[in-house]
Amino acid sequence: xxxxxxxxxxWALILLAAQVLILDQVHPWGYxxxxxxxxxxxxxxxxxxxxxxxxxGFGVGFVADIFAGxxxxxxxxxxxxxxxxxxLLGLMAPRDSEEELHPSFSTMGRWNxxxxxxxxxLLHHLVYFAxxxxxxxxxxxxxxxxxxxxxxxxxxxxxxxxxxxxxK
Amino acid sequence: xHDFIERITAYVHWALFLILEAFSGFLLFQYNHYQGSxxxxxxxxxxxxxxxxxxxxxxYLRMPAENAALVxxxxxxxxxxxxxxxxxxxxxxMVNDQWSMVNDxxxxxxxxxxxxxxxxxxxxxxxxxxxEDGVAPEMGVLSGTGVVGIVSGVTPHHALVMSILNSHSxxxxxxxxxxxxxYLKWKGGxxxxxxxxxxxxxxxxxxxxIVETSGFSNVFPAGIFxxxxxxxxxxxDGLAYELEILLSTDIANLRxxxxxxxxxxEELDSLKAQ
Numbered sequence: 478x479x480x481x482x483x484x485x486x487x488w489a490l491i492l493l494a495a496q497v498l499i500l501d502q503v504h505p506w507g508y509x510x511x512x513x514x515x516x517x518x519x520x521x522x523x524x525x526x527x528x529x530x531x532x533x534g535f536g537v538g539f540v541a542d543i544f545a546g547x548x549x550x551x552x553x554x555x556x557x558x559x560x561x562x563x564x565l566l567g568l569m570a571p572r573d574s575e576e577e578l579h580p581s582f583s584t585m586g587r588w589n590x591x592x593x594x595x596x597x598x599l600l601h602h603l604v605y606f607a608x609x610x611x612x613x614x615x616x617x618x619x620x621x622x623x624x625x626x627x628x629x630x631x632x633x634x635x636x637x638x639x640x641x642x643x644x645k
Numbered sequence: 646x647h648d649f650i651e652r653i654t655a656y657v658h659w660a661l662f663l664i665l666e667a668f669s670g671f672l673l674f675q676y677n678h679y680q681g682s683x684x685x686x687x688x689x690x691x692x693x694x695x696x697x698x699x700x701x702x703x704x705y706l707r708m709p710a711e712n713a714a715l716v717x718x719x720x721x722x723x724x725x726x727x728x729x730x731x732x733x734x735x736x737x738x739m740v741n742d743q744w745s746m747v748n749d750x751x752x753x754x755x756x757x758x759x760x761x762x763x764x765x766x767x768x769x770x771x772x773x774x775x776x777e778d779g780v781a782p783e784m785g786v787l788s789g790t791g792v793v794g795i796v797s798g799v800t801p802h803h804a805l806v807m808s809i810l811n812s813h814s815x816x817x818x819x820x821x822x823x824x825x826x827x828y829l830k831w832k833g834g835x836x837x838x839x840x841x842x843x844x845x846x847x848x849x850x851x852x853x854x855i856v857e858t859s860g861f862s863n864v865f866p867a868g869i870f871x872x873x874x875x876x877x878x879x880x881x882d883g884l885a886y887e888l889e890i891l892l893s894t895d896i897a898n899l900r901x902x903x904x905x906x907x908x909x910x911e912e913l914d915s916l917k918a919q
Contacts, residue, residue: 497695526658527658528658528661532661535668535669544692545762546762549670549672550669550673552665553666556669609765618766618832619766622834
């Protein structure tokens with residue numbers, strides 16, 4: 478339990494460092510930067526208590542907010558998907574899966590896991606950009622920023638997941 | 646009793662969710678004002694140190710491109726100066742005298758950008774100089790290619806700059822060679838496009854006309870390059886032109902800037918107040 482928490486913490490630090498030091502500087506076509514911190518919440522194993530999931534989401538979002546100067550935005554968005562992740566994982570995991578299933582391409586199947594990532598990432602981006610934009614006056618700009626960031630994040634997360642846990 | 650406790654614990658995550666979201670909401674509203682955010686967010690000491698390490702590493706990587714831009718700009722300026730000297734047939738000693746006068750009233754404080762963004766609607770920049778280096782709120786920030794923003798808050802070693810890519814930014818500007826002036830504003834989206842509004846309909850404007858600072862606000866001296874007219878559009882009420890400006894400064898790709906300390910600004914401000 479402690480070892481797996483420490484491992485997860487280390488993984489969270491790596492993702493946060495990549496987000497803050499590299500990805501926050503990347504702006505495809507001048508629009509939104511990719512957001513990959515949600516991967517920490519997405520990959521929480523089955524059986525994680527819902528309260529623990531919420532604390533993970535909030536904690537990671539809080540640190541990301543401090544470094545990106547987006548106080549409250551990432552923490553709200555990641556807490557939201559941390560509420561959705563456990564029941565969604567229960568719905569989308571294969572019936573015969575082990576109790577402590579770690580979501581990945583190999584454990585959930587390619588298509589299932591892709592849908593799982595795409596859905597949670599979309600919810601994260603929707604909340605994040607709605608809170609960041611906070612007005613309907615520039616809805617088209619906000620939507621384009623969200624679309625670009627979503628596409629870039631999804632590609633990057635799929636790539637990371639393939640490297641981290643190649644499909645057998 | 647046992648049943649009751651079990652029922653309560655089954656819903657505890659909802660309570661936790663509401664508490665965490667409420668706290669996020671509190672942070673969102675409490676710390677997203679520019680001056681108020683300075684301690685909590687980008688300019689606090691620990692975050693400042695991390696961003697400084699990052700900035701040091703990145704500035705080496707981006708140096709060639711930045712140097713090339715500076716050299717190009719220097720050449721253009723020298724050519725313009727030469728051309729002007731020929732045209733006006735001015736005694737160069739007079740030009741030098743005037744320049745030293747400008748220099749006496751303005752001090753440039755060199756700074757490095759340690760945190761920057763262009764993807765938000767209200768973008769802010771953090772630089773590595775603060776009140777101990779003589780930086781104060783309301784000072785202008787320039788790069789080799791033009792205007793970058795205005796200082797909005799300072800700590801002893803860092804300053805928070807409201808970038809021109811901020812929906813609250815409004816910079817007094819004019820069309821070079823004319824007396825038509827307006828305010829340069831950014832409306833989000835593309836980081837190289839901003840708008841100058843309130844240009845009268847009788848003004849003769851062409852695409853490619855140069856937009857520069859007007860010098861009215863005392864934050865920036867007059868004549869600092871802002872960009873070129875890219876599109877001429879009608880304003881929303883149809884009574885004036887709204888000009889789409891291609892900005893000269895690529896904020897996303899900046900590392901080195903200068904803060905302008907206008908030494909006579911206080912004098913001018915107190916005069917205006919009278």
